[in-house]
Amino acid sequence: MAGAIERNKRFLTDLFAGPFPGHGIIMEPEPEEKPGPGDVVTSELPLDRWIDHSLRDYEMRLHYHEKTGDDSVPYIRAVTGTEFFAAAFGCPIHVYEDAALPPSARPLVCTAGEADALVEPGVDNPLFCRWLEFAEKLTRKAGSGVPVSVPDIQSAFDIAGLIWNKQDFFMAMIDTPDAVMRLVEKCHNLLAAFVKEFMRRFENVNLCHCPTAWAPPELGMWLSEDEAGSLSSEAFREFCLPSLVELSETFGGLFVHCCAAADHQYDNFRSIPNLRGLNRVFQEPGPRPAVEAFAGETVLIQAWLDEAAAIEMRGMARPGSRFLFNIAALPEDEAVATCERLRRRCDRP
Secondary structure, three states: OHHHHHHHHHHHHHHHHOOOOOOEEEEOOOOOOOOOOOOOOOOOOOHHHHHHHHHHHHHHHHHHHHHHOOOOOOOEOOOOOOOHHHHHOOOOEEOOOOOOOOOEEOOOEOOHHHHHHOOOOOOOOHHHHHHHHHHHHHHHHHOOOOOEEOOOOEOHHHHHHHHEOHHHHHHHHHHOHHHHHHHHHHHHHHHHHHHHHHHHHOOOEEOOOOOOOOOOHHHOEEEEOOHHHHOOHHHHHHHOHHHHHHHHHHHOOEEEEEOOOOHHHHHHHHOOOOEEEEEEOOOOOOOHHHHHHHOOOOEEEEEEEOHHHHHHHHOOOOOOOOEEEEEOOOOHHHHHHHHHHHHHHOOOO
């Protein structure tokens, strides 16, 4: 098992930043039921309940990897909802009764003056301390050789968009753009400081929060840039791109998740240095524009798709295309058979 995982680490490292080893396939196991509503930083449940949940999830990922022979590197998922960084600034948190739904942040400010008055939190704030305590206990139980993942990571601009009431936030981009940039800078500073502290504390980390992939941390951090669909290309360059470029330069690369209608941002995404991977949730006209835009430059990580969709996208490949297919959860027997068929379709031994 350990030998197969080490081979997969080499395979994924090459897929993202080396000689092309073939398209990758990760089989998602059926999800582990959460112990209750919320997440580890919002729930009143003792940490042990969440630790048991994360360890069961890891054991299932390890089991699926062993059975399917896929390209995954099983790791401990210590994920949260999107509220994590906004809540550190003081945003109230909404926890849904449906335990399957992650918590979300409620806006905290409505005006430029209120945004400027926010104090930039440090990595010693109570929310971060609880999560880091959770991650430390997890790694002690699982062993230091098992990678542990980050919480949910939104971009600096997206965090600012959670903190500032959204309607007022977009108006402020026109009326008081400097105040918007000052809040984005505060969010950027906290985000970078947290990732550095996380990497300092833990020997074996996975910087991916979405989807369920792995890459060596030296290739860069991962984040969600979901407001990209709400912005013009010009606004994205002004308000979002500087932070993304700086994060890529600081951490040696960047992996981006984007589930917005953001095909018009592809030129902006391509201007990020060392954009290692892009995970898109496509709207019309589907994946073809991304396949054409990023062939030879960036791995397209496609998640929550079925076998037919993966085969269709594989057929769109251009010279230099690199894909990592993250197949939606299947029962074990179906996952084994699906992985075997996809390996043949991807010209893998």
